[in-house]
Amino acid sequence: MLVAKNLSKSFKEVNALNNISLAVQEGELYGLLGPNGAGKTTTISILSSLLKPDSGEILYQGKSLYQNLTESKKMIGVVPQEIALYEDLTALENLKFWGTLYGIKGKELQSKTEELLDFMGLSDRKNHKIKTYSGGMKRRINIAAALLHDPKIVFMDEPTVGIDPQSRNLIFEVIQELHSRGLTMIYTTHYMEEAERLCDRIGIIDEGKIIAEGRLEELKKSSKINEEIRVRFTNVQKTDLSNINNHFNGQLLIHENQMVLSTSQANTDLPILIQMCTNANLHLENLQVKSLSLESIFLELTGKSLRD
Ligand SMILES: Nc1ncnc2c1ncn2[C@@H]1O[C@H](COP(=O)(O)OP(=O)(O)OP(=O)(O)O)[C@@H](O)[C@H]1O
Numbered sequence: 001m002l003v004a005k006n007l008s009k010s011f012k013e014v015n016a017l018n019n020i021s022l023a024v025q026e027g028e029l030y031g032l033l034g035p036n037g038a039g040k041t042t043t044i045s046i047l048s049s050l051l052k053p054d055s056g057e058i059l060y061q062g063k064s065l066y067q068n069l070t071e072s073k074k075m076i077g078v079v080p081q082e083i084a085l086y087e088d089l090t091a092l093e094n095l096k097f098w099g100t101l102y103g104i105k106g107k108e109l110q111s112k113t114e115e116l117l118d119f120m121g122l123s124d125r126k127n128h129k130i131k132t133y134s135g136g137m138k139r140r141i142n143i144a145a146a147l148l149h150d151p152k153i154v155f156m157d158e159p160t161v162g163i164d165p166q167s168r169n170l171i172f173e174v175i176q177e178l179h180s181r182g183l184t185m186i187y188t189t190h191y192m193e194e195a196e197r198l199c200d201r202i203g204i205i206d207e208g209k210i211i212a213e214g215r216l217e218e219l220k221k222s223s224k225i226n227e228e229i230r231v232r233f234t235n236v237q238k239t240d241l242s243n244i245n246n247h248f249n250g251q252l253l254i255h256e257n258q259m260v261l262s263t264s265q266a267n268t269d270l271p272i273l274i275q276m277c278t279n280a281n282l283h284l285e286n287l288q289v290k291s292l293s294l295e296s297i298f299l300e301l302t303g304k305s306l307r308d
């Protein structure tokens, strides 16, 4: 469906994308997971023709994006990271406005907007102005706007950031429904739980490069570590925890009163860890041994946390 080869993009001295290649199959839900500033939005902007790469090639269904720009654009829907709606218009008016821009008219526009408002669970609010909507509701209208022209591939740029849990769950359901209907999607996020839950295949992006790619099981298999030990302490200072560092083979991440040890040998590390905590007079509040997550894979690959 989509093949991108060796995309690079710089903004003056900032090297935003560094030779990124990816291929997305028809019907696939591909996740682009990475921290702030990794290059997710730049990738989406380039793939959807909003931004020109400095170098590289993009093909949709085997044809060059820029040699078939008008035709390609009809296939593409984009849900931007920044909400793009008119606050003083109602949801229905906003959708009609976007529909008109796509060249949809009359009865077709009427039925398409109604259908999408219903799909997004907002039919009863369609005549209310956008400025009365919550962040999550605006986001749902933004998704509807990207679907008006029946695109074949939709890019969603962090669609669940900063919204209420109810809207978030609704957006997940909508994405899963679109996926089951066979729509191809590229979904960016910095939440590993979302990538794990939703995506068929995940590309981990950091500093403008895709540093790992595959199905979740493949990413886990390729990792040297296979478990993580999470410990939370009561009333502990960061300095107390920093003494624990470097006693293990695996990666150790310390954040406030929590410690996460990613390891290939939880069986032997766990008793040592507990003994060390006892010796240091650290009080355990909670201890968990979990199988490997994307967070620890990211830590292993980059030496840093996804979240900060
Ligand atoms: N128009 C621009 N001008 C200058 N620098 C830019 C521009 N757009 C992006 N950058 C820089 O390029 C890098 C990648 O940014 P990008 O927005 O693609 O990251 P991101 O992964 O989407 O981050 P976030 O999670 O914060 O949305 C960053 O260092 C950013 O500051």
Ligand SMILES: [Mg+2]
Binding pocket: 040, 041, 042, 081, 157
């Ligand atoms: Mg972004």
